[in-house]
Amino acid sequence: MKQNNLKVAHIRHLKGDYVHLTLTYDESMEIPKPGQFFMLKTETTLIARPISVHNFFYVLKKGYVEFLFKVVGEGTYDLSKKTKGDTITLWGPIGNHFPVFEDRKTALLVAGGRGIAPLFYLTTTLFEKGYDIYLFYGVKESEELVHLLRLKNLCKKLFITTEDGKKGKKGFITSLFSDSISQYFDTREQPSLFDERSAQSPVCYVCGPDIMIERVCEISLKHDIETYISLEARMACGTGVCLGCTVETAGGRIYHICKEGPIFNAKEFYCL
Ligand SMILES: Cc1cc2nc3c(=O)[nH]c(=O)nc-3n(C[C@H](O)[C@H](O)[C@H](O)COP(=O)(O)OP(=O)(O)OC[C@H]3O[C@@H](n4cnc5c(N)ncnc54)[C@H](O)[C@@H]3O)c2cc1C
Ligand code: FES
Structure with a gap:
C-alpha cells in the first residue's frame, strides 16, 4: 500500500493523556469512511501503529483527517511529540467500515x-x-x-x-x-x-x-x-501479510482484523 506524508495542521493535548491530531489530507488519497484506520509511522518504533479515523472534514475545499489517540507506549508517545508543520508518514485508509443504512433512522x-x-x-x-x-x-x-x-x-x-x-x-x-x-x-x-x-x-x-x-x-x-x-489487535503490517491480527469467530472462522475487519457483525462472534 502506498505511503503518504501528511503535514500536522494542528495538535492538541487533552486531559487523560489523549492527543487530538489533525493532518492536512492529500487530495490523491481515498476519502476515509467511519471505522477505517491508518497505520502511522513513528520515529523510534520499527512498526507503524494503527489509529482509527476520528473525523474527516473540509475547510475551503481542503481536506483534513483527524485522529484521537491515548498515549500508552513508545509509538503513541512519539506521535504526541509532533508539532504543527511536522510530517507524519502513514498509509491507508485501511479495512472495512461501519455500514450505514439508508432505510434506518x-x-x-x-x-x-x-x-x-x-x-x-x-x-x-x-x-x-x-x-x-x-x-x-x-x-x-x-x-x-x-x-x-x-x-x-x-x-x-x-x-x-x-x-x-x-x-x-x-x-x-x-x-x-x-x-x-x-x-x-x-x-x-x-x-x-x-x-x-x-x-x-x-x-x-x-x-x-x-x-x-x-x-x-x-x-x-x-x-x-x-x-x-x-475489533482491535496488535498489528504489524496492516495489510493481511503478517497474520498478527487474526481473530476466530464463534463458528471457527479465522479473520485478519486489518483485512476483513476491523468492523464485524456481532452475530459472528457472539451466538446466544
Ligand atoms: C484498528 C485499530 C484502530 C485503533 N484506533 C485507535 C485510536 O483511534 N485511538 C487510540 O488511542 N488507539 C487506537 N488503537 C490502539 C493503538 O493502535 C495502540 O494503543 C498503539 O498501537 C499502542 O502503541 P504504542 O507504541 O504507544 O504502545 P505499545 O508500547 O505498543 O503498547 C503499550 C501498551 O498498550 C497495549 N496495546 C497496544 N496495542 C494494543 C491494542 N491494539 N489493543 C489493546 N492493547 C494494546 C500493549 O499491550 C501495552 O500494554 C487502535 C488499534 C487498532 C488495531
Ligand atoms: S496486521 Fe499483519 S495481518 Fe493484520
Missing part, C-alpha cells in the same frame, strides 16, 4: 474509553444522514471524556458514565446500556428512551474494550438489535 452507539475515536466520525456521518443517535459513552475517569458539547448537539440522547462518578452516572456504561435497553424492550417502562420513529429497527455500533463489547452484544443481540463491533 436510529443508531445506538456504545463507546468505552478511546472507543469514542472511530464512533465520533460515525456520529457526524449518521447525523448528516438524519439519524436519531443515542450515544452511550463510558470512561474510567471523567477527565477522559472528549467533545461533550459537540456530541450533545449531534445526539438525540447522550448517556455518560464515569467510574470516578465525577460526571454522568457513576459506574459502567454496560450497566446503563443494559438497564435502558432492557427496561424499554422488556417492559416499555422507559418510553422516553425512544420515540415512535426511533424504536423501529435500531442499529447498534460498539467500540471499546473487549469485555465491554461482549457485554453490550449480549444485551443488544438478546433484543434482536443488529450490532456491529470494531
